[in-house]
Amino acid sequence: MELDANTVRDRLDRTLRLRKSTGEIAIVILLGVLGLFAAIYSQLNLPLENPFGAGVGPRLFPQVAGITMVAMSVYLLVLRLWRRRKGTIDDEVVEMNVRDGLRVFVFIVLCAGYMWVFEAIGFGVSTVALLFLLFVTNGFRRYILAAVLAIAFTFGIYLVFTTALGLPLPSPILRDVTTGIL
Structure with a gap:
C-alpha cells in the first residue's frame, strides 16, 4: 500500500475531539506520576550530602520538584472532584490538531532520551542536542x-552550575578528549 504525501499531510492535519475534562485528568495523572x-x-539513588563539599546535595532539587508535582496533582484532583460535586465541571469539547499531539509525543x-544519555x-552534548531538536521540532x-x-543556553547553564553553585556537571566526553583517551 503506497501512501501519497498529500494523504499523510491530510492525516496529520485532522483534528481530534476531546473533552476538556479528559485533558485535565491526563495532566493530573502525568503530573502525579x-x-x-x-x-x-x-x-533511592542520589546522595544526601554534596560529594564536593559545597551547599546542598544533589538529592534536594529532584525531591522538592517531585513533592511539589505530587502536591499540585493532589490539589488539582481535589479541585476537580469539588467541581464535579458542585456540578460546575466544564465538559466542553476541544479540538486538537493531530500534528500538535505528535509534537507533544516527540x-x-x-526528554526521556535526554535523561537516558545524560x-x-x-551535560554539554546532551543538552545542546536536546535544545536544538526541540527548536527544530517546534518549527x-x-x-x-x-x-x-542551544550552545549559548547550555554554556550559560554550565557557568551557573559550575561557577555560581560550585556543582560540576557530568562531561565524560569532554574529560576523555582532554585527557587523550579518545
Whole structure:
C-alpha cells in the first residue's frame, strides 16, 4: 500500500475531539506520576550530602520538584472532584490538531532520551542536542541560529552550575578528549 504525501499531510492535519475534562485528568495523572518518580528515584539513588563539599546535595532539587508535582496533582484532583460535586465541571469539547499531539509525543520522547544519555555523554552534548531538536521540532527553521542558541543556553547553564553553585556537571566526553583517551 503506497501512501501519497498529500494523504499523510491530510492525516496529520485532522483534528481530534476531546473533552476538556479528559485533558485535565491526563495532566493530573502525568503530573502525579512524574513527581512520584522524581521523589522516589532521588531518594533511592542520589546522595544526601554534596560529594564536593559545597551547599546542598544533589538529592534536594529532584525531591522538592517531585513533592511539589505530587502536591499540585493532589490539589488539582481535589479541585476537580469539588467541581464535579458542585456540578460546575466544564465538559466542553476541544479540538486538537493531530500534528500538535505528535509534537507533544516527540517532546516526551526527546526528554526521556535526554535523561537516558545524560550521564553517558555528559551535560554539554546532551543538552545542546536536546535544545536544538526541540527548536527544530517546534518549527524553528533557522538551523544555524537554533544551534547557536542551544550552545549559548547550555554554556550559560554550565557557568551557573559550575561557577555560581560550585556543582560540576557530568562531561565524560569532554574529560576523555582532554585527557587523550579518545
